[in-house]
Amino acid sequence: MSASAKAKVNNEKLREKIATQMREKYDRVLPLDEMLLDRWKKAEFLGFGEQTSVYENVYVYGKPEVGKNVWVGPFVVLDGTGGLKIGDGCDISCGAMIFTHSTHLRCVSERNMGTETKPVKIGNYVYVGSGAIILPGVAIGDHSVIGAGAVVSKNVPALSVVMGVPAKKVGNVVLKGKKAKLEFNSNSDEW
Amino acid sequence: MSASAKAKVNNEKLREKIATQMREKYDRVLPLDEMLLDRWKKAEFLGFGEQTSVYENVYVYGKPEVGKNVWVGPFVVLDGTGGLKIGDGCDISCGAMIFTHSTHLRCVSERNMGTETKPVKIGNYVYVGSGAIILPGVAIGDHSVIGAGAVVSKNVPALSVVMGVPAKKVGNVVLKGKKAKLEFNSNSDEW
């Protein structure tokens, strides 16, 4: 058997064993490398806050500051090269990408211009929906909800609900005692 | 040579060998772990239907029920924690994400509230375009087309074409004998 054929057989045996364990214990089946590497240890290595977890396939550039109890999903990009700060208790859902630098002018100027950087600040208890993209320079206030697939190019005040491409404010987060609910604007019934 | 330098050299040799084989046989070059692991065996392990394939980097939560002859692309999330059923003959294109739970209220309520779950049901012969996001609670009828990048927050009747963020119905799938075509509404010429 060739070296690559052997590697294939070994990988598949390992996958079956570890996926069986993971399904029993955690009711999920992840890519093999995720099952072989701890999410909390990655967050700890990155200097993120307590109980924060970061999937193995997250790409981390620069040194983003991330608070505690933050969940960072798979297929995420955290670009700290222009300064990225994420507060406590946020969810950064699957496929969300947060950028603090852009190369578009460098690219179209045939590298005569440089990279632009602008910081991003995300408050506490902010929900960043799956597939959302946060562009450089954006600040998002506490307790806001960024909808799935939103492209956020402007600041988002605290307690806002924003959605769409580009993201627009479509409602508010209302906190009352220990409960939270979303109240949508009358003209945003399309959601 | 250090352990990590050795690991690097070994990985690159393995990649070159296996990528050469894969390019010759299947005209593609995939990430190394995909080339070392079989997509049909992963689907079989998950209990999915015959001839269904699931790329290694797909994240599977809970126990989604998936029919036969379904193609599940890379960068996909299948969240079965709230109940997910996908029929036969569907394409779940690259980067599509299907969710049956949401944590947005748990997040903004500082974990005073819990996770919400709602089931998703996708019929037979449904095409879910690349990067599309299906939100909890959605039902999609047979033979529908979900456009690339669509965010689907409402039910989709059978034989519909939906597109956009949020997804709206822009046309119909017309079946005639063994042929299918898309008919767009007159007001949807932007696509």
Add this chain to the structure above:
Amino acid sequence: MSASAKAKVNNEKLREKIATQMREKYDRVLPLDEMLLDRWKKAEFLGFGEQTSVYENVYVYGKPEVGKNVWVGPFVVLDGTGGLKIGDGCDISCGAMIFTHSTHLRCVSERNMGTETKPVKIGNYVYVGSGAIILPGVAIGDHSVIGAGAVVSKNVPALSVVMGVPAKKVGNVVLKGKKAKLEFNSNSDEW
């Protein structure tokens, strides 16, 4: 210790070592397999131009032709099965997906119809934003900017700025000497 437990320990040791090196040298922490495999060697293997780099987790189908000095980010799909040509100096940002075939009619026709292919041509110094999707048949002229999250279904003339789902022209790239800037249409202040 079981085989899978041993594999876990070994992987985590390796990750810590190599991530420490990568953080010091390149100020980033990538998934383990990215840190073990060279991006420029992958591009060279694929026959792409000089100084082009391709992240390990990029999925390459068929034989796309890609010029020199192109940056291809993570979570990208390059589908060359219908003919894909990318010029020099382009940025293909994180999560961008470029398709030259579609299976939607094959899917909804229960495999009575086949796959459709149409070529895609991307000029020189084109910036394809993060999460953008380029659909089969599209041609994009030199020095254009495709916004983050855009879904491009129609041709894009040179020096254009397009954004949204579906992508629409919202402005122009203006080159003057060695400088480039974006000029937005008056009716596109939403961005």
